Amino acid sequence: MxxxxxxxxxxxxxxxxxxxxxxxxxxxxxxxxxxxxxxxxxxxxxxxxxxxxxxxxxxxxxxxxxxxxxxxxxxxxxxxxxxxxxxxxxxxxxxxxxxxxxxAIPNLPLAEVPEGPDESANVEYHRVGEPRQYDFTPRQHFDLGEQLRLMDFETAARLSGSRFVVLKGHLARLERALGQFMLDTHTQHHGYTEVNPPLLVNDAPMFGTAQLPKFFDDQFAVSDNKWLIPTAEVPLTNLVREMVLPEGELPLRFTALTPCFRREAGAAGRDTRGMLRQHQFSKVELVSITTPEASRDEHERMLHCAEAVLKALDLHYRVVTLCTGDMGFASQKTYDIEVWVPGQEAYREISSCSVCGDFQARRMNARYRPDDEKAHGKGPRFVHTLNGSGTAVGRALIAVMETWQNADGSITVPPVLRPYMGGVERVAAAD
CATH class of the missing domain: 1.10.287.40 (Serine-tRNA synthetase, tRNA binding domain)
Structure with a gap:
């Protein structure tokens, strides 16, 4: 606002x-x-x-x-x-x-955000690693998963319709391992507080983070005026709604692993095969609440926290700064992390890290009281909010499957995930 x-x-x-x-x-x-x-x-x-x-x-x-x-x-x-x-x-x-x-008016871009009409004007910030080389033709994740008999889109369609998947066995466990590893990384090494938030929220939190009214058609509404969360950004950011915080409590950093639900109303015909664009998916969310003076540095910090996950998984990726025509409604500036998926021979978004300034805070009436009121004037000021994926678990599973695939169709488990897999080193075909 x-x-x-x-x-x-x-x-x-x-x-x-x-x-x-x-x-x-x-x-x-x-x-x-x-x-x-x-x-x-x-x-x-x-x-x-x-x-x-x-x-x-x-x-x-x-x-x-x-x-x-x-x-x-x-x-x-x-x-x-x-x-x-x-x-x-x-x-x-x-x-x-x-x-x-x-x-209905989106946030205004920061001065350094590149100008352009769409993703073609995004600017590469940096890249890490190189694409892995194979002595065979890499397959896409859905081919791998179906060959392993551990990824079932047909059954999911009978249960729920299109854009759902059933994962089984060690592939289901690998997805769970990814989420747990990300949570442990952010809570044990990056200073985020783990939160287990509601998956259903009312209108006010959805308005606060700007999912409503602009993106009404992208949301799943349920009875009793409740909404399934499209991302844990909604409940995590709204933890401070209608509050006045002491400056000494800032920054607040929250993380959560939750299912997310999106209608994908604007994505008809895009990524219809596989897990890239689902109605239900898991994601580890990062949210920061901070002062205006600290929000730029917090944005860089959040990006590094998300990158640490991909580095630990030994995945090749690049970071791009989104242009004015491609960034989200509530964002002042956004970095997208795009992971390399060998089966597609393409970079695909796995995380967006955005600084929103006081745009969401005004919609939530979330403020803080400065320690030095002489410098900032009397009375509370609006906080600055930031959010990012740390990262999208389903897309991380895609990247791990395609990057760590073997010629026989099995998938090597990245070493950092093996403790979460009970020592399993390779995902092979179901018996």
Missing amino acids: HDIRTIRDDPQGFDSNLARRGLAPAADTILAIDDRRKAAIASLQVLQEKRNALSKEVGQAKSAKDEARAQTLMTEVSALKDAMQEADEAQKAAITELDDVLA
């Missing part, structure tokens, strides 16, 4: 940043709505003052036993009440309209 005062102070700057996102100017429209809101408030105040004055005169007239004047004044007071109700309704309508318009 944007601060109306910032838009009023620099409407041209606001529109210029929207243009970098490929959006039309909006400042004039927003300020016109805000002017109506302010006019309604001013009108209501004038009417209230006039009503108070007339009410006082009514009392005086009654004290003087001037019933005729008292009745005339009471008629005027009654008329003012009707006018006040109209002004109050106009004020509420303007506030609702302003909130709706602001809620």
Whole structure:
């Protein structure tokens, strides 16, 4: 959510940043709505003052036993009440309209974010390792999994429809091992606090992290006005909603391994084979709550934490900075980590790490009280929020399967995962 005062102070700057996102100017429209809101408030105040004055005169007239004047004044007071109700309704309508318009406008990109219309304008930040070489033609994960008889899309389709999978045996255990390894890495080495959050949330948390109202069609709604979480970013970030935190408690760093649920409404026809784009998948989420001054450094730190997982798994990957036309709705700046999948001979996204500034904090009313109020002014300030994947477990499974595959179709278990696999070193065909 944007601060109306910032838009009023620099409407041209606001529109210029929207243009970098490929959006039309909006400042004039927003300020016109805000002017109506302010006019309604001013009108209501004038009417209230006039009503108070007339009410006082009514009392005086009654004290003087001037019933005729008292009745005339009471008629005027009654008329003012009707006018006040109209002004109050106009004020509420303007506030609702302003909130709706602001809620539909994405966050503004930081100055260093590359400009461009789509992913073709993303800029490589760095890459780690080299693609592994094979003396055979690498297969894609779904071919490997089906040959091993441990990955079953046909049964999943009978159970739930398309974009679901059934994993079995050591392949199911390998996915579980990946999630546990990621959680242990982030909690034991990176200072994140593990959280087991609800998988169902109400409207307010979904609005707070900007899944609603913009991405309504991408979500799974259930009864009782609840939503299945599309990512643990939603409950983790909203842990601080409507709170005022002492600065000394920041940064807060949370992590969770949860199922995630997405309708993929905008991805019809994309990645229909395999596990790359599922309605249900597991992900380890990273969320940070920090001060404005620390959020840039926290963004780099979060990226390094996510990269550490891929380095430990000995996977080749690159990091790209998303351009203005490709970054998410709530993001100021996003790094995507793209892992190399040999079966496709392509890089595929496995993590996005985003800094959101105070955009989500305003929607959640999440603030902190500075230790030095002389430097920052009196009263609480909005926190800055960050989120990232540390990483997507299903996509990590794809990358491990395709990178660590053998000529006979078996999969070598990366050494770092073997303690989580009970010492199993190789995933072979089911008996």
